[in-house]
Structure formats: structure tokens, C-alpha cells
Ligand SMILES: O=C(CO)[C@@H](O)[C@H](O)COP(=O)(O)O
């Protein structure tokens with residue numbers, strides 16, 4: 248099964264309740280929540296209170312992508328706010344193994360996120376400990392960017408590493424996912440598709456989610 252996770256960074260913050268309702272009534276399984284601190288990435292998005300309010304408005308999986316320095320300081324607060332999955336960036340963690348254990352000790356899924364320039368080989372000694380890898384297919388910090396094509400070969404590399412060391416680990420692709428490139432991304436081995444602008448900027452976002460799912464399910 249392919250999981251679709253609409254990214255709320257592209258949503259209309261003035262009508263957040265309607266946007267959450269749209270996803271609640273859609274075929275998407277997850278909600279993707281991008282937290283940015285203006286330090287790890289050159290942008291600031293939203294934080295703990297917003298995640299908390301969204302959590303109250305949905306029973307879908309809340310997938311929190313922390314694009315922040317020193318994520319270990321905030322993981323417990325995001326868990327308390329209702330995150331079901333928390334991903335921290337390999338590039339932001341001095342003690343990644345400890346940070347991943349910290350998330351797992353909270354009883355939720357732990358993910359590691361990697362920037363487009365970070366080699367898959369750098370995941371070798373952490374892959375066995377994570378539930379998910381968020382493979383960034385744009386440079387983190389902004390929605391609406393173009394998919395970086397060389398990410399496709401990284402998906403295939405990651406798929407092989409996962410098959411060897413942790414077959415239940417999910418591959419999440421984050422950034423620039425559209426109806427046009429989704430089938431290729433899934434064919435390369437992705438299980439979770441984050442889609443921000445291609446969903447929220449569509450005339451009919453629920454239909455955009457349906458189309459993404461149908462196009463991908465044809466591939467598997
Ligand atoms: O983490 C990020 C960006 O840093 C992503 O989750 C984007 O928010 C995805 O948005 P689109 O590229 O699909 O518009």
C-alpha cells in the first residue's frame with residue numbers, strides 16, 4: 248500500500264480547520280507537518296501548539312518532520328502534542344542514535360530525514376533502528392520546489408539497504424511530488440509520498456489525492 252501524506256505547509260493557514268477536514272474526508276492516511284526553526288533551514292513555519300490543534304481535529308496519523316537544530320530538546324513536547332511519527336534530520340543530530348532511541352522510548356515511530364546531498368551510505372549504522380527514512384527530494388525549508396531527479400537513484404540504494412538490514416522500514420519521499428513523477432518514485436521503492444503544493448494548490452485537493460493513489464497503486 249502507498250501512503251499519501253499531504254503536507255500542511257502548503258495549506259491555507261487562515262482556514263486550517265477546513266484543510267484538516269478536507270484531509271479527514273480524503274483517501275490520505277497521514278498528515279505531514281513540517282516544523283522549521285529558521286536555523287536548520289532558512290524558514291520558520293509552525294510549532295507545538297499548531298500540531299496540538301491539528302491533532303485534536305484528526306484521527307489520521309500525524310507525521311511530524313522536524314527541520315530544527317537540537318531536536319532532542321523538543322521531541323517530548325511534540326509527542327505530547329500528539330505526533331505519531333517524528334523524524335529528525337541526520338544533519339542536525341550529533342547523537343543520532345540517542346535521539347532515535349529517545350523517540351522510540353516515547354512509544355511512537357522514529358524517522359531519520361536526509362537532505363538531498365547526504366549519501367545513503369551515512370544511514371548504514373542507523374537503519375536498523377528506525378521505522379522510517381524521510382528522503383528529501385528538495386532542499387528542506389520550502390514547499391513548492393522542483394523534485395531533484397537524482398533522488399530517484401537514492402531511493403533504489405535505500406531500498407537495497409532496507410532489504411538487507413530492516414525490511415519493515417518505510418521510505419518516505421518528501422518534496423516536489425506530483426501526479427507526473429509519483430509513479431516513478433513508487434516504482435523506485437517509495438512507500439510514503441509527501442505531497443504539499445500538488446494537493447493543496449489543486450482545484451480539487453481530494454481528487455488530487457485520489458489520483459495520486461490510483462496512479463501509484465497501478466505501479467504496485
Ligand atoms: O519538508 C518539506 C520542505 O522542507 C516538505 O514536506 C514540503 O512541504 C513538501 O511540499 P511540496 O514540495 O510537495 O510542495
Ligand SMILES: [Fe+2]
Pocket residue numbers: 254279280281312421441
Ligand atoms: Fe517535510
